[in-house]
Amino acid sequence: MKAFEELSTRQRNMLRFMYNYTRDRGFPPSIREIGEECDIGSTSVVNYNLNKLVDAGYLQRSGKVSRGLRIIRAIPGVSPARRILPGRGFxxxxxxxxxxxxxxxxxxxxxxxxxxxxxxxxxxxxxxxxxxxxxxxxxxxxxxxxxxxxxxxxxxxxxxxxxxxxxxxxxxxxxxxxxxxxxxxxxxxxxxxxxxxxxxxxxxxxxxxxxxxxxxxxxxxxxxxx
Amino acid sequence: MKAFEELSTRQRNMLRFMYNYTRDRGFPPSIREIGEECDIGSTSVVNYNLNKLVDAGYLQRSGKVSRGLRIIRAIPGVSPARRILPGRGFxxxxxxxxxxxxxxxxxxxxxxxxxxxxxxxxxxxxxxxxxxxxxxxxxxxxxxxxxxxxxxxxxxxxxxxxxxxxxxxxxxxxxxxxxxxxxxxxxxxxxxxxxxxxxxxxxxxxxxxxxxxxxxxxxxxxxxxx
DNA sequence: ATTATACACGAACATATGTTTGTGCGTCAA
DNA sequence: TTGACGCACAAACATATGTTCGTGTATAAT
Known part of the structure; x- marks a missing residue:
């Protein structure tokens, strides 16, 4: 349960990107998309840091499923904006x-x-x-x-x-x-x-x-x- | 822009499943998962009906990307419950x-x-x-x-x-x-x-x-x- | 009868995507 | 030095997953 500031710059960037991507498109990014956006050459590095984020309590991963990511903790510096799912929620x-x-x-x-x-x-x-x-x-x-x-x-x-x-x-x-x-x-x-x-x-x-x-x-x- | 009741039973089931799945897991289901849940034998049938749902104004699809689905219109009979993304929402x-x-x-x-x-x-x-x-x-x-x-x-x-x-x-x-x-x-x-x-x-x-x-x-x- | 249309099926195809493996480079402690 | 560890890279691998094609069956319109 690390604080957001304790994460590496790369990990913070990844979190923010995942958050914004999911908010804007309705589904999470793929590992390669994360790598591309965050200037990471190898998918294994993305994978490595994703697991770090899981350990830090920010992320859930569903093994083997594409885009199986879910952010489960609030992160600073992002705007909630539109809902992923419509409904009589907000x-x-x-x-x-x-x-x-x-x-x-x-x-x-x-x-x-x-x-x-x-x-x-x-x-x-x-x-x-x-x-x-x-x-x-x-x-x-x-x-x-x-x-x-x-x-x-x-x-x-x-x-x-x-x-x-x-x-x-x-x-x-x-x-x-x-x-x-x-x-x-x-x-x-x-x-x-x-x-x-x-x-x-x-x-x-x-x-x-x-x-x-x-x-x-x-x-x-x-x-x-x- | 069809009304929900004008959709076929199968299409309504698919929509509801996609909604609940996304709400519960944080990302949309794959075509095969939809087929399995809605008793559809062939992925092409799921694909066909997904496109129908796009025409009816309920869905957005991102071509070629896995789980590239987004429900963009409210559907009856589902409960909003937890937010997909955390945040200073409601x-x-x-x-x-x-x-x-x-x-x-x-x-x-x-x-x-x-x-x-x-x-x-x-x-x-x-x-x-x-x-x-x-x-x-x-x-x-x-x-x-x-x-x-x-x-x-x-x-x-x-x-x-x-x-x-x-x-x-x-x-x-x-x-x-x-x-x-x-x-x-x-x-x-x-x-x-x-x-x-x-x-x-x-x-x-x-x-x-x-x-x-x-x-x-x-x-x-x-x-x-x- | 013929054509068109909506819907459904299965199988093959192409590729998007998660996973794994081997390697290298720092830093820090023993 | 040595070893452990955190982090990063590239390439190969396995498969999850979207797409396409050929076909079939109703129903309705011509």
């Missing part, structure tokens, strides 16, 4: 921008296209309500203008991309006439749309349907205190 | 109870002892601020009494167990004389403690230090809209 959600009262929400047309980018946040399953990675996105809230909806500066809101809403839904709405973006509970009245703050001590807003573009439904909010 | 946090204005926070003495229980919530790393599983716990907020601190009924607050606080910290405090629990920003003044709501439109509370037991520091809040 999901990465594209953090596509920010929301503030005075500016429209600008959404890239194709959220799925965002997949290759770096701006991601990991969201626990309870907060996703069953929706998939591609239909969900996240925004950072800027300013205190959403305070009547119990959302403050720095909060991250997770939304599902949709243009309609049911009564009672919390939605992100763009009000063209007011040049306002807001997060409110949606209620369709006979002649207007009522946007109801989450905090009872604030008054609802009434807008004409033509002055209310729904951008998405709010699924959840995450806040971190510094 | 952590389970004990959900030890609830907090409401009228009742004290009751914390089990040993949070670590709670580990075997079922009441857990998974928290993304950003919200833990580097603290470990044993020093952190979570509470469900009941009632609207924390509304001045931008926290509403149903919210889950993650706290670090501690009895002191620095100025500006958001803390969970039990006020014995008032029989009140509250979440506020903590400020030590010359003669009293000021408990400042997060929402500027509410007034601070001043209490005597003897009437303020700090239970923990609030690290983050999670909210899910139904």
């Amino acid at each position: 999901q990465r959600v594209a953090l596509v921008g920010r929301i503030a009262a005075g500016e429209p929400i600008s959404l890239p047309d194709d959220i799925a296209h965002h997949i290759d980018d770096d701006d991601y946040i990991e969201v626990p399953p309870q907060l996703l309500r069953g929706f998939g990675e591609t239909e969900v996105f996240a925004l950072t809230v800027r300013g205190d203008s959403m305070i009547d909806s119990m959302i403050q500066d720095g909060d991250i809101v997770v939304l599902r991309r949709q243009n309609t809403a049911d009564n009672g839904d919390m939605v992100a709405a763009w009000l063209p006439e007011d040049s306002e973006t807001t997060l409110k509970h949606f209620y369709r009245e006979t002649d207007a749309i009522r946007l109801q703050p989450a905090n009872q001590s604030y008054e609802p807003i009434y807008v004409h349907p033509s002055n209310c573009e729904i951008k998405g439904r709010v699924l959840s909010v995450m806040r971190s205190y510094s | 952590q389970r946090v004990a959900l030890v109870g609830r907090i409401a204005a009228g009742e004290p926070i009751s914390l089990p003495d040993d949070i670590a002892h709670h580990i075997d229980d079922d009441d857990y919530i998974e928290v993304p790393p950003q919200l833990l601020r580097g603290f470990g599983e044993t020093e952190v716990f979570a509470l469900t907020v009941r009632g609207d009494s924390m509304i001045d601190s931008m926290i509403q009924d149903g919210d889950i607050v993650v706290l670090r167990r501690q009895n002191t606080a620095d100025n500006g910290d958001m803390v969970a405090a039990w006020l014995p004389e008032d029989s009140e629990t509250t979440l506020k920003h903590f400020y030590r003044e010359t003669d009293a403690i000021r408990l400042q709501p997060a929402n500027q439109s509410y007034e601070p509370i001043y209490v005597h230090p003897s009437n303020c037991e700090i239970k923990g520091r609030v690290l983050s809040v999670m909210r899910s809209y139904s």
Whole structure:
């Protein structure tokens, strides 16, 4: 159970490479691929150091099977990023921008296209309500203008991309006439749309349907205190 | 992009096997292993159906590389369980109870002892601020009494167990004389403690230090809209 | 009947890949 | 010196594993 710093430079490089490779491709590298990347001429040297890493408690090996490697201990200097297997475990959600009262929400047309980018946040399953990675996105809230909806500066809101809403839904709405973006509970009245703050001590807003573009439904909010 | 139910029984079995195998061993199965498990006599049949799964949008294949498989779409009926790669990924946090204005926070003495229980919530790393599983716990907020601190009924607050606080910290405090629990920003003044709501439109509370037991520091809040 | 298509089988093939063996080069202790 | 040990290299070896080919059997469309 050696500490990471006690490993040789070569072994640290190998670990990092294996980690990144597995994260990016979904399966571990072969011995020869490790050698190539870490400038090791001979496969036996890779094999030798792999066994060292097993002894040090970082690796599991399955004998005789190709790519039979598994990193079983956290190593510094690597980013977790995307999951190897999809599922209702944790999901990465594209953090596509920010929301503030005075500016429209600008959404890239194709959220799925965002997949290759770096701006991601990991969201626990309870907060996703069953929706998939591609239909969900996240925004950072800027300013205190959403305070009547119990959302403050720095909060991250997770939304599902949709243009309609049911009564009672919390939605992100763009009000063209007011040049306002807001997060409110949606209620369709006979002649207007009522946007109801989450905090009872604030008054609802009434807008004409033509002055209310729904951008998405709010699924959840995450806040971190510094 | 076929739905899971449109796949043949054989293909569904293959997907599930690949998923479980990868989850349990850390790397994908070989073609022959898939065939053996799914009662397929010929490797070419496995190969054929793997390509079908690629067409259906469930799988990625890396040509010529052994075990070059990656499941890229969630499939029903499998449990995520352990992560393939270790890391500062998600952590389970004990959900030890609830907090409401009228009742004290009751914390089990040993949070670590709670580990075997079922009441857990998974928290993304950003919200833990580097603290470990044993020093952190979570509470469900009941009632609207924390509304001045931008926290509403149903919210889950993650706290670090501690009895002191620095100025500006958001803390969970039990006020014995008032029989009140509250979440506020903590400020030590010359003669009293000021408990400042997060929402500027509410007034601070001043209490005597003897009437303020700090239970923990609030690290983050999670909210899910139904 | 004919063609096309989806799916399945077995066998042969090519090679990607883990394993082993022999050797050499340092450092350190006896 | 000597020997042990950790680490590295190259080459040969054995096999695990992806790929391809020829064939067969249904079912549906023409």
